[in-house]
Amino acid sequence: MHKLNETTDEGFQLERVPSQKDLTEEAILLDTHRDDHYIFTLIEKGKSQAMVDFHSFALNGNDLFFILPGQVHRYMYTSKEIGGWFLAIDAGLIPDEFRAVLEDPLLSIRPISPEAQCVEQMGRCLELAYDLNEQLTTPYSKRAVYSLLTTFVAVVTNTYAQQRDMPIGKWSRSQVITRDFRALLTREYKQLKSPGDYAAALHLSLSYLNEAVKEATGFTITYWIHQEVMLEAKRLLYHSSCTVKEIAYELGYEDPTYFSRLFKKTVGKTPGEFREQYRK
Secondary structure (H helix, E strand, C coil), rough: CCCCCCCCCCCCEEEEEECCCCCCCCCECCECEECEEEEEEEEEEEEEEEECCCCEEEEEEEEEEECCCCCCCCEEEEECCCCEEEEEECHHHHCCCHHHHHHCCCCCCCECCCCCCHHHHHHHHHHHHHHHHHHCCCHHHHHHHHHHHHHHHHHHHHHHHCCCCCHHHCCCHHHHHHHHHHHHHHHHHCCCCCHHHHHHHCCCHHHHHHHHHHHHHCCCCHHHHHHHHHHHHHHHHCCCCCCCHHHHCCCCCCHHHHHHHHHHHCCCCCCHHHHHHHHH
């Protein structure tokens, strides 16, 4: 599991995919792994291959692709001249309405080829964000970078939303159950805290629900409950002046000490450390 906070404190990592003129075929192979964040790849030229949840895809020039947190994947560059952009970004920086589309198991997540004008616009957006990030001197320029990244994700979301052309019968029962679970989780995470609560609400046995969610995402119900709650906790720590105790109560935890321990276990920092890092 690759964790974004072990690489950067910014909440994102934006890199150019450089031209590799001296590469021979299959010269670069990245090990199979999972990430705790989103990955967006925009291939402007050259060829690459990706394996996601054991399905292989070819990536060519003008292709757009994204990977959800928790998906098993790897990349293999197979072109002598590969070029484009790679964006790793924390889920907390992606608006809920975008996540609702991107995380819908009924969305056909595969490489797509937007119109050349759209690819050019996305490339310019990432280019500007990259240049500004290299020159960060004030909090205002950082806000500009985050705004540009949000704009890019908005365009990606809109582009993928137009691909919802696959009927429900084409998807596995596990994916359908996971979609229903994730939708319920988004609405009720403050009230429902245990896996059994979600199983009861969906009229499924706990073992069956957990098996379906794990098959579709690679993670258990408990993992997703904690991720959803801690995502909102991070937002409140960053955007509000509420105390940790107040945030714990807001999120449905009667014991603030337990909430703080859970936050540290899930996020890797105490609530106070997280707030200090991002407020700074």
